[in-house]
Amino acid sequence: MKILPTVILCTLMTTACQNQYGQSHYNGYQNNGYxxxxxxxxxxxPGYGYQGAGYTSGAYGAGRxxxxxSGQQNYxxxxxxxxxxxLFEAPVAFxxxxxxxxxxxxxxAPVGYSFRTEDIVNENPVVNHQVSVERQLPNRITxxxxxxxxxxxxxxxxxxxxxxxxAFAGGSWGTIFGGNVSDLVFExxxxxxxxxxxxxxxxxxxxxxxxWSGGYRGRFGPxxxxxxxxxxxxxxxxxxxxxxxxxxxxxxTARHNQGQLLAADGxxxxxxxxxxxxxEYVYGSSxxxxxxxxxxxxxxxxxxxxxGVSTKAGAWGLSAEGQYGRIxxxxxxxxxxxxxxxxxxxxxxxxxxxxxxxxIAVNGTQYLDNKDTRLIAALSYGF
Numbered sequence: 001m002k003i004l005p006t007v008i009l010c011t012l013m014t015t016a017c018q019n020q021y022g023q024s025h026y027n028g029y030q031n032n033g034y035x036x037x038x039x040x041x042x043x044x045x046p047g048y049g050y051q052g053a054g055y056t057s058g059a060y061g062a063g064r065x066x067x068x069x070s071g072q073q074n075y076x077x078x079x080x081x082x083x084x085x086x087l088f089e090a091p092v093a094f095x096x097x098x099x100x101x102x103x104x105x106x107x108x109a110p111v112g113y114s115f116r117t118e119d120i121v122n123e124n125p126v127v128n129h130q131v132s133v134e135r136q137l138p139n140r141i142t143x144x145x146x147x148x149x150x151x152x153x154x155x156x157x158x159x160x161x162x163x164x165x166x167a168f169a170g171g172s173w174g175t176i177f178g179g180n181v182s183d184l185v186f187e188x189x190x191x192x193x194x195x196x197x198x199x200x201x202x203x204x205x206x207x208x209x210x211x212w213s214g215g216y217r218g219r220f221g222p223x224x225x226x227x228x229x230x231x232x233x234x235x236x237x238x239x240x241x242x243x244x245x246x247x248x249x250x251x252x253t254a255r256h257n258q259g260q261l262l263a264a265d266g267x268x269x270x271x272x273x274x275x276x277x278x279x280e281y282v283y284g285s286s287x288x289x290x291x292x293x294x295x296x297x298x299x300x301x302x303x304x305x306x307x308g309v310s311t312k313a314g315a316w317g318l319s320a321e322g323q324y325g326r327i328x329x330x331x332x333x334x335x336x337x338x339x340x341x342x343x344x345x346x347x348x349x350x351x352x353x354x355x356x357x358x359x360i361a362v363n364g365t366q367y368l369d370n371k372d373t374r375l376i377a378a379l380s381y382g383f
Contacts, residue, residue, distance in 0.1 A: 074219050075170020078177045081130045081148030082187055084382075092383055098135060103383075105129045108197055110378035122376065127151040143169045174218025181228060182209035182236070184217070188226050189238040189253035191278050191291045194319040195310055196338030196352040197378045201370060202323045203306050205295050207259030207272025209234045234259045249282035251289075261297055264369035270298045285312040300362045302327045315342040325358075332358040332368060351377045 084091075084104040091104040105128065112122040127150070134144030149163035166179030177184075190204055215228035215236075227237040238255035254277045261270045276293025292305040308321025317340040325332040338352040358370040 074172050075142050075168070075175045076217060076219070077132065077134065077144060077170075078146070078166055078168055078175065078181055078184055078217070079130075079148075079187070080146055080164035080166050080180055081128055081150065082183070083128045083150065084130050084148065100134050102132045102134075103130070106380065106382045108378050108380045110197060110376055112374045112376040115373040115375070116371065121374065124152075141169055141171045143167075174216060176214070176216050178212075178214035180211055180213075181215060182211060182213045182230060184215065185226050185228050185236040185238040185255060185257065188217070188224060188240050189255040189276075189278060191289045191306060191308060191321075192280065192287060192310070194308065194321055194336060194338055195312075195317045195340045196319065196336065196350045196376075197380065198336060198352060198354050198376060200306060200308070200321050200323050200336055201334040201356045201358055202304055202325050202332055203291070203321075204304075205255075205257055205259070205272065205274035205276060205293060206261045206297065206302070206367075207257060207270075207274060207295065208261070209236055209257070209259050247283065249280075251278070251280040251282075253278040255293075261367070264366040268365055270365070270367070272297050274302075276304075286310065297327070297362075297367065300328045300367075304332075316340070317342075327360045327367065328362050330360045330362075332360060334358065346382050348380050349378070350380070351375070 081104075084106055091102050093103075094101045106126075108126045108128075110122040110126065111120065113119070114121050128148070129150075130146065130148035132144060132146035134142055136142045145165070145167040147163065147165045149161060151161050164180035166177055166181050168175050168177035170176065186204055191200075193199060209228060210230040210232055213228050213230035215226065217224065217226040219225075222241055222243040224240045224242075225238075226240075227235065229235045234257075236255070236257035236259070238253060240251065240253040242249070242251040244250075254275075256273075256275050258271075258273045261272050262268070263270060272295055274293055274295035276291060276295075278289060278291040280287065280289035282288075287310045288308075290305070290307040293303075295302040295304070302325060304323065304325035306321060306323040308319065310317070310319035312318075318338070319340075320335075320337045322335040323333065334356045336352055336354050338350055340348055340350045342348050353373070353375055355373045356370050358368045360366070360368040
């Protein structure tokens with residue numbers, strides 16, 4: 001879906017607004033055997049969770065610890081492009097005849113070095129964008145639509161441009177939505193993103209929903225409940241409980257999903273079921289979190305856990321996280337250490353060491369084929 005359908009959709013939804021994305025969006029490290037085991041997050045993933053001195057993870061909504069989602073604000077717009085955690089305090093927004101238009105964008109210029117292939121990689125820029133419209137109707141229901149896309153022309157990737165679209169309607173009872181929203185529950189319940197441009201491999205279940213799906217999300221006191229069902233009756237449900245206590249912030253999540261894993265050969269699909277949870281503690285500008293889960297993949301059992309820490313001091317940010325999993329006696333490991341420097345409003349530079357060792361074969365099927373260690377540097381601009 002390109003720009004023209006977007007304009008048509010936004011025009012028809014003069015009552016419209018926001019977004020979420022599909023599985024093909026993160027299509028970066030697919031060359032040289034460096035494909036992430038989670039197909040929906042299989043590569044270039046520029047998510048900036050920390051903004052300023054406060055903890056305002058874009059994946060969960062800016063300032064999620066302090067926002068009031070009671071009353072009419074319970075509807076919470078959805079996203080189709082989770083890379084677009086703006087480097088500004090807020091995205092660019094306009095009001096046109098009572099309809100709100102929101103534009104967000106990111107440009108990342110990365111360069112990396114692979115210790116496995118002893119070669120320079122990721123020399124081309126990555127562009128992400130998202131536009132959404134929303135409007136509150138006379139009956140106080142807010143409706144909206146969103147379109148987001150990513151241009152990622154790294155290496156031999158033949159599908160350089162990918163896009164996603166979604167629509168929603170919400171009120172005091174919550175939000176209903178449909179479109180490319182298959183990863184919404186994962187984003188609500190996952191461990192927070194690190195401060196770099198790549199994301200930790202294996203940070204959650206491997207099974208995913210199909211690209212097209214629909215669901216519901218609502219806030220009930222300090223808890224957010226969300227659920228998504230796709231066209232094949234696969235489902236993903238989760239709950240997130242978060243509350244500040246004094247100068248500290250605590251968050252706990254639980255998730256259960258039934259989906260499919262696309263094996264490393266690109267054709268074999270494996271049925272999966274999983275349960276997982278996350279615990280998070282925030283104090284000042286530092287965050288500590290840990291996650292764990294169990295996943296049944298056809299006849300194989302997978303146990304996985306991950307943990308991380310992020311902190312910020314002035315213009316500098318540092319994060320470190322690691323993952324360990326085990327599938328039928330075979331180990332999978334990953335880790336990322338990232339240093340970030342805020343240069344100006346909307347501009348940041350990062351350098352990261354990204355290690356992945358996830359090569360798993362069960363009963364003759366290559367589940368995962370992902371092994372490399374890379375040093376990655378990037379200059380990013382967001383609006």
